[in-house]
Amino acid sequence: MHKEKLLRLSDISNFRFVVVGSGFSGSVFAERIAGVLKERVLVVEKRSHIAGNAYDFKQGGILIQKYGPHIFHTRHKDVWKYVSRFTEWLPYEHRVLAYIKGKFVPLPFNFAGIDAFFEKDDAEKVKQALIKEFGKGSKVSVLALMRSKNETVQKLGAFVYENVFLHYTTKQWGVPPEQVDRSVISRVPVNISYADTYFEDPFQGIPKDGFTKVFERMLADENISVTLNTDFDALFEVDSKKKKVVFKESRKPFNGFVIYTGQIDRLFQYKFGALNYRSLRFAFETHKKPFYQKAAVVNYPNDFDFTRISEFKHFYGIKSEKTIIAKEYPCTLSEGKEPYYPFLDEQNKSLYERYEALASGFPGLILTGRLANFKYLNMDEAIKRALSAFSERFGKSIR
Ligand SMILES: Cc1cc2nc3c(=O)[nH]c(=O)nc-3n(C[C@H](O)[C@H](O)[C@H](O)COP(=O)(O)OP(=O)(O)OC[C@H]3O[C@@H](n4cnc5c(N)ncnc54)[C@H](O)[C@@H]3O)c2cc1C
Structure with missing residues (x-):
């Protein structure tokens, strides 16, 4: 200790x-x-x-992250080398799902999402138009789709904007997207492929004994x-x-x-x-079942007041009869609340x-x-x- x-x-x-x-x-x-x-x-x-916001602790054998799900990922080899002095890593590739119109689809939105929401022939048309304009395997921002001259691509952009971005952003920031920094919207990517991993960084992992242990060693x-x-x-x-x-x-x-x-x-x-910050409230729940959801993080852009549900067991592949989840409710910064997002x-x-x-x-x-x-x-x-x-x-x- x-x-x-x-x-x-x-x-x-x-x-x-x-x-x-x-x-x-x-x-x-x-x-x-x-x-x-x-x-x-x-x-x-x-x-x-x-350990700041990376603090985690064990509850019923499950490592819980008190301030929301944290996944370590970086493209900086020097940073990876430095942190690796204080931990071994469990290999982990982050995958996120979004609940949209009653279906769970991968985030970033990708070809699987197109297949889920478009009729077969239309889906094919959209995918071909995207490949033609941006190249197979690329990643483009929702803004780039909306600005396209191709009507099919534009329509997909509007669909993604409405169903993935608009309501999520409004919930997250408490204001309409126009009042949110442009960098936020330009970061929302769409994968021109079936790729479904959330981060692209070459170094990615979960600390073997949890984050708090990393800090204890530091x-x-x-x-x-x-x-x-x-x-x-x-x-x-x-x-x-x-x-x-x-x-x-x-x-x-x-x-x-x-x-x-x-x-x-x-x-x-x-x-x-x-200075103005956006805060969060985490509602933790224990459920008597091995798993609550199919991925560590599931986003709810359009339904409910929370933005996402995290299930911590997924990070460590823990096998147990119970599971713990956290629902994440964005809120204004008030007395007793933590400043999370500038x-x-x-x-x-x-x-x-x-x-x-x-x-x-x-x-x-x-x-x-x-x-x-x-x-x-x-x-x-x-x-x-x-x-x-x-x-x-x-x-x-x-x-
Ligand atoms: C919900 C959420 C999810 C995130 N997920 C990821 C992720 O998956 N991957 C990722 O790389 N990053 C993630 N982050 C970002 C990550 O949390 C930050 O990069 C990290 O916290 C930055 O570390 P820091 O030391 O600057 O700040 P913090 O971790 O906030 O540490 C600051 C510390 O200073 C203390 N402090 C502040 N004021 C005082 C004071 N006056 N006196 C004494 N102590 C004080 C605070 O109590 C706190 O412990 C996430 C952030 C949030 C909010």
Whole structure:
């Protein structure tokens, strides 16, 4: 079990490095500081556990992911090599189904979806038109289909937009697609083939002993102290005028480095206003049957208030009489809710830039991660950013 060292405030001044948050961004930094710089580092985590949103735990023999389904996938060999120091992998290829008009079809939408919703001759016509325009085996965005000059392709685009994208996006973000960043819609792909795997990255897997164990190993160095249930705000404050992080109790400056992976607006007491995030509610259910659904994740774009159901057993191929699922309900960020997805409209982007400019004036402050950078990052991107930020600042690359 991971060691937990609760610290007295007077102990904190013994550290030159404080990492705020124990998700991938913070844990990579702590591991590098201890392992490469051979310095002591304090990790301050407000939750009752390490591992950030990748946290998992066992319930009835099944590893449950508390903050939704997480699959590790990357095209970055250096990131894969780095994480593989802390885990063995179970080979896993993620497949997602979508429940549309009473049928379960693969996501990304592909030729199997066309076969399911079009009469045989029409389906053939659509598939041939797609192959002719984009090439067999390619991946195209729903926008590209809708913009096609070919009427058959255009019609398919409209079908996919209506049945896969429109209502899912509205549920997910709480606003119509026009108000959602263009990058979201341009990411919705259609496979011009029967390919049904969700990710294309060459490195993909599920950590053999779960994600939390990965973090326990990353934070195992004796130079790393972790204090849980501790908010950064309880120990420190930022002095925006003097551009210093100060001890909350004494108001004396902290002259070391603070690596902050929490919300950037919260760090500065929302002085320019609050950034908007979308939150989620997970409803966990236990069912007395070996499996609830055919895939680890099934999306419900058009029916019900939840967007998807995850069944964790699929990741590990666990055999047992019961299963646990999580229904995922998007919601607004309110008291007690977690900020999951940054809402990337122009207003929020420019608000973030103001905070970023303010933070850049603090000499010992390093911001990294999905909350501090106000950016949706996959786990591999969070790791890559943390590794690069570390080597940019301290001049040591991965060893
Ligand atoms: C539903 C969902 C599914 C996802 N699925 C995938 C997936 O399949 N594959 C993938 O690659 N990525 C996935 N992600 C993204 C993944 O969760 C992020 O890449 C990852 O969490 C980023 O790590 P991080 O350390 O930047 O942030 P986090 O994991 O959020 O860690 C930040 C930590 O900082 C702590 N903290 C914040 N503020 C303070 C404070 N003031 N004081 C003390 N501690 C603080 C938080 O409690 C948290 O533990 C998913 C995200 C969501 C929301």
